[in-house]
Amino acid sequence: MKKFLLHFSYDGHPFHGWQIQKDTLTIQQVMEKALFQIFKVETPLTVSGRTDAGVHALNQYAHFTAKTRMEPENIIPAINSIIPKAIYIKECTVVDDAFHARFSAKKRTYMYKIMKEFSPFERLYASYFLHKKLSLPLLQRASEYLLGTHDFNVFAHDTSQLTSTQCTVDSVDWSETDTHFTFEICANRFMHNMVRRIVGTLLHISHEGLEPEHIDKILSDQDYNLLGMTAPPQGLYLFEVTY
Numbered sequence: 001m002k003k004f005l006l007h008f009s010y011d012g013h014p015f016h017g018w019q020i021q022k023d024t025l026t027i028q029q030v031m032e033k034a035l036f037q038i039f040k041v042e043t044p045l046t047v048s049g050r051t052d053a054g055v056h057a058l059n060q061y062a063h064f065t066a067k068t069r070m071e072p073e074n075i076i077p078a079i080n081s082i083i084p085k086a087i088y089i090k091e092c093t094v095v096d097d098a099f100h101a102r103f104s105a106k107k108r109t110y111m112y113k114i115m116k117e118f119s120p121f122e123r124l125y126a127s128y129f130l131h132k133k134l135s136l137p138l139l140q141r142a143s144e145y146l147l148g149t150h151d152f153n154v155f156a157h158d159t160s161q162l163t164s165t166q167c168t169v170d171s172v173d174w175s176e177t178d179t180h181f182t183f184e185i186c187a188n189r190f191m192h193n194m195v196r197r198i199v200g201t202l203l204h205i206s207h208e209g210l211e212p213e214h215i216d217k218i219l220s221d222q223d224y225n226l227l228g229m230t231a232p233p234q235g236l237y238l239f240e241v242t243y
Contacts (some may be wrong), residue, residue, distance in 0.1 A: 004075065005094075008055050008057075009059060031087065047060065053064070059104075108187065109184060109185070136181070139203075140172075146169045146219075147214035148168065149169075150168055153222060154219070155197040172185050216227065
């Protein structure tokens, strides 16, 4: 038996998220089906972190074990020839038995893209907020209150199954071009809907002209009423996972 690590990307819009679900198409489902066709046995995939319906991944990672003589360079084209074109295997490597795609990850980086003007060609890959007043300096200053270790329970959708809601944010950054605003955030872990709620709240702060310290008050008070909306999924990308 050998343990393999897949490095891949995907367009999330044709799928109902990563995790296998009944009667709906998911990324895990089609990838494990491909592995079954190749290895002729059920081959579960363990991913670095699940993504929701409509969320994309520029760099995602998942491991599996298989009893095979195939080399990693042969596995890549074998999987790519079966899976939909919305998913693409970039690399496959043999890893140590102790490696775990989720628990061995040290940091994860997410990116959120916002269109300044609506484009029908980007509607599935970036979000658009009609009449929102976005100030790059205010967005950046407010974001910096996220840095460090905090209880992010207020930004998570469901924490009932978690033993801790504490996360450490290492970096935040907003950038602006003629056509887009882009937000990047790197942390040791993220919870369900956390990035989308953070983005929606930052947009609320900018639009309403609130003080950047509003983020600090949310983290200290854990008051859901202080949040903005949950930003839609199509603007969100898993940008990178650091091992």
